[in-house]
Amino acid sequence: xxxxxxxxxxxxxxxxxxxxxxxxxxxxxxxxxxxxxxxxxxxxxxxxxxxxxxxxxxxxxxxxxxxxxxxxxxxxxxxxxxxxxxxxxxxxxxxxxxxxxxxxxxxxxxxxxxxxxxxxxxxxxxxxxxxxxxxxxxxxxxxxxxxxxxxxxxxxxxxxxxxxxxxxxxxxxxxxxxxxxxxxxxxxxxxxxxxxxxxxxxxxxxxxxxxxxxxxxxxxxxxxxxxxxxxxxxxxxxxxxxxxxxxxxxxxxxxxxxxxxxxxxxxxxxxxxxxxxxxxxxxxxxxxxxxxxxxxxxxxxxxxxxxxxxx
Amino acid sequence: xxxxxxxxxxxxxxxxxxxxxxxxxxxxxxxxxxxxxxxxxxxxxxxxxxxxxxxxxxxxxxxxxxxxxxxxxxxxxxxxxxxxxxxxxxxxxxxxxxxxxxxxxxxxxxxxxxxxxxxxxxxxxxxxxxxxxxxxxxxxxxxxxxxxxxxxxxxxxxxxxxxxxxxxxxxxxxxxxxxxxxxxxxxxxxxxxxxxxxxxxxxxxxxxxxxxxxxxxxxxxxxxxxxxxxxxxxxxxxxxxxxxxxxxxxxxxxxxxxxxxxxxxxxxxxxxxxxxxxxxxxxxxxxxxxxxxxxxxxxxxxxxxxxxxxxxxxxxxxxxxxxxxxxxxxxxxxxxxxxxxxxxxxxxxxxxxxxxxxxxxxxxxxxxxxxxxxxxxxxxxxxxxxxxxxxxxxxxxxxxxxxxxxxxxxxxxxxxxxxxxxxxxxxx
Numbered sequence: 001x002x003x004x005x006x007x008x009x010x011x012x013x014x015x016x017x018x019x020x021x022x023x024x025x026x027x028x029x030x031x032x033x034x035x036x037x038x039x040x041x042x043x044x045x046x047x048x049x050x051x052x053x054x055x056x057x058x059x060x061x062x063x064x065x066x067x068x069x070x071x072x073x074x075x076x077x078x079x080x081x082x083x084x085x086x087x088x089x090x091x092x093x094x095x096x097x098x099x100x101x102x103x104x105x106x107x108x109x110x111x112x113x114x115x116x117x118x119x120x121x122x123x124x125x126x127x128x129x130x131x132x133x134x135x136x137x138x139x140x141x142x143x144x145x146x147x148x149x150x151x152x153x154x155x156x157x158x159x160x161x162x163x164x165x166x167x168x169x170x171x172x173x174x175x176x177x178x179x180x181x182x183x184x185x186x187x188x189x190x191x192x193x194x195x196x197x198x199x200x201x202x203x204x205x206x207x208x209x210x211x212x213x214x215x216x217x218x219x220x221x222x223x224x225x226x227x228x229x230x231x232x233x234x235x236x237x238x239x240x241x242x243x244x245x246x247x248x249x250x251x252x253x254x255x256x257x258x259x260x261x262x263x264x265x266x267x268x269x270x271x272x273x274x275x276x277x278x279x280x281x282x283x284x285x286x287x288x289x290x291x292x293x294x295x296x297x298x299x300x301x302x303x304x305x306x307x308x309x310x311x
Numbered sequence: 312x313x314x315x316x317x318x319x320x321x322x323x324x325x326x327x328x329x330x331x332x333x334x335x336x337x338x339x340x341x342x343x344x345x346x347x348x349x350x351x352x353x354x355x356x357x358x359x360x361x362x363x364x365x366x367x368x369x370x371x372x373x374x375x376x377x378x379x380x381x382x383x384x385x386x387x388x389x390x391x392x393x394x395x396x397x398x399x400x401x402x403x404x405x406x407x408x409x410x411x412x413x414x415x416x417x418x419x420x421x422x423x424x425x426x427x428x429x430x431x432x433x434x435x436x437x438x439x440x441x442x443x444x445x446x447x448x449x450x451x452x453x454x455x456x457x458x459x460x461x462x463x464x465x466x467x468x469x470x471x472x473x474x475x476x477x478x479x480x481x482x483x484x485x486x487x488x489x490x491x492x493x494x495x496x497x498x499x500x501x502x503x504x505x506x507x508x509x510x511x512x513x514x515x516x517x518x519x520x521x522x523x524x525x526x527x528x529x530x531x532x533x534x535x536x537x538x539x540x541x542x543x544x545x546x547x548x549x550x551x552x553x554x555x556x557x558x559x560x561x562x563x564x565x566x567x568x569x570x571x572x573x574x575x576x577x578x579x580x581x582x583x584x585x586x587x588x589x590x591x592x593x594x595x596x597x598x599x600x601x602x603x604x605x606x607x608x609x610x611x612x613x614x615x616x617x618x619x620x621x622x623x624x625x626x627x628x629x630x631x632x633x634x635x636x637x638x639x640x641x642x643x644x645x646x647x648x649x650x651x652x653x654x655x656x657x658x659x660x661x662x663x664x665x666x667x668x669x670x671x672x673x674x675x676x677x678x679x680x681x682x683x684x685x686x687x688x689x690x691x692x693x694x695x696x697x698x699x700x701x702x703x704x705x706x707x708x709x710x711x712x713x714x715x716x717x718x719x720x721x722x723x724x725x726x727x728x729x730x731x732x733x734x735x736x737x738x739x
Binding site: 021023024029032035060062066154176179185197283 | 408585
């Protein structure tokens, strides 16, 4: 089987309406519904590829008006510098307002305690909920997709959360036609996922088609890394190579963006969108009876599971 | 570049639905290597010699304990020709709620039967609900065809029975296709089987790839519910005023005369804006921003429509509802109604009839409508809505009933007397 990797530029005669057009129109419709029905929406923006596409679509939904939402990043303190730089670059480029909730600050003043394993993803929840309640955000956009794992397959596009941010599966509402019900009681919030129906391949196709600017670490680059649990890790404030782990400079790229302590890079020479599309498509087409190269793809996919614990 | 087809499944796990969905994902290579590895390992642990594909989609144990297997799950697969969003609806418990949810956005539904059992009561109930919902295309997957004695006879007789059922419910014969499959072995799902020489039609995937996507059987003029008014108020766009929304039905071209509803004000469309540039035309499904010729009063909740067939705004109407809440519906209930981009207060008048999808009969004037029941009711709304009959257009004829207290979605609503149309076989 072959996958069509030619990104199609948007045809502006309006007659073409392909998969990406349909997904884009759906996401724009969702953004506009929230703008029409909620008081204080916020977009979770980490600088990763999904939240970058999310922001790109939000800006398109309200063009030529300024984005009517603020941004929120829950910074674990273990982000790669390139990603933080990219986050700030995008905020400046579009003249946006960004709130940063810092896990580091919470640890420094004792509101949170560092875990023995040093992993900070689970610590994000408290700063996130505090930021939501302090700013009285009533709708929180996230870049999560339903194809990411089995457990997400039943998530709604509008997902009701109680004041503790908890998801009660029995309280989820049936979602009918494209009529989204955003009614909620005071103190409750609604998490909204405009990218629900995008797959990973759709995301990359869309990035290629719309020429969406991404953080540099998504593209192949030379980086000093060491191998741990089959992943290529970057040294940083979260730690570095220990005995028996050797630092070497290799050609790598990141498939997902998360904490430096838990997110690894994959060996790759894919330096542009077309090459990455080919790689992503190939990983989908991996047959069982994996060769070593396939092992690598499989590990990379496993890594997708170690994503930021926002949702 | 591929296009997008939204489909749903209906049928029960016992008939091999999870295996069929797993097979669709597996044979289109839409599963990541690590997921396949996990399923293979789990299958080996269970003493199986081939991977049990149902494990790709069946909920985790924790999930089952939480009781959310009675819920729609969304699956994604793709071929070079088409991308598919599949709403996988559980067959047993609360099947009405789930079937209605999954089918509400589906252009096609795959109904599954076990070749050893044929068309059963549940198949008839599902088909009746799908007819109410106006699903344009049906596929009957006759599964486990390898397990019956005379497959050709069995397939022919099940197909005949299903065709009789669907034509009595209003589907044209060309919109219904039956395919003999074995989800377990993959026969006629993605790969043509050499075990079914009596069947010369397409495989399931071939059929899904080739049916026309924009199969909206009923054509109406432009319906554009305004979602949001775009007013940048920036130096560069000081006087810009655009009406943002998604074309719900029909299409729009610059220069078109339009009417603003419910006010009835007439104007015309100057331009169709998107962030990528102006469009020459926008068809149903596309999100755009319309620039109008005159400075008219338009806000969220209004509808921009073609003057030639503009619907009359209605304040009181009959509707068919599928009741989705534990608490039953009683006459006189005060609720919220969301139609298009307008949410308004509503009062339920009388419960006219309850529909028995099992035998397509109705009970007159029921006292209540209970969870998962379907009925005809009368409704009065505080602000008039601009709707078409659901039988004419699914997007402009659908609404939600919402609990004003907690905000829960209580019912899926269809404008007009859809039940009678289905009973008379005039739907779809």
